[in-house]
Amino acid sequence: MIIDMTGLRQKLRERQYKVTPQRQIILQIFLDNQDKHLSAEDIHNIVRDQSNDIGLATVYRTLELLSELEVLQKIDFGDGRSRYEINETSTPHHHHHLICLSCGKVIEFEEDLLENLENSIAQNSNFTIVDHQVKFYGHCQECSLKSEH
Incomplete structure (x- = not known):
């Protein structure tokens, strides 16, 4: 299954969530970094580097929401920071x-x-x-x- 912004937007809408500009920016970061396991701080740093004004609290809330919706998979590597990656449901x-x-x-x-x-x-x-x-x-x-x- 190819994961793209259209499918991710659809998943949000199916569950009655708005596709806000902040959520789209965060989703795009994951699409652009599919080989990485990103923390909230990593996302926030990327957002700041792109000159977007999204607060760290918004990043945390968005990551939790996307994890609950199973758009992202939350992973704990034992370093005290949760990391996230796109949840590819096509593999068993x-x-x-x-x-x-x-x-x-x-x-x-x-x-x-x-x-x-x-x-x-x-x-x-x-x-x-x-x-x-x-x-x-x-x-x-x-x-x-x-x-x-």
Whole structure:
């Protein structure tokens, strides 16, 4: 499924929410940065760099709303800041993340190695699993090379 502004606007309207200029700006930032996991502060900094006057409180409220509407997925990487990414509902499971403990970089990987384990858990526990998240913490290649020098 291709995620674009038209589909995102439609999702807001379907649930009786207005498509305000501030919401459109924030949605566009996510469309322009689909490979990143952005915090409210990251969004606010981008907005300020674009000379838009949107307060940090508005950014927080918009991110919470878009998360509740499942337009964005809220992710906690254990660094004290919630991060967000566009919620791609076309895949049965979300991608997984590699989180660098040195620089904070987040790298996505798509390979789902847990399918057999998930099926076994579901069967043995009579539990219907609808999703899972995997986060690996370590050091990215750049940080590993720096620490060797």
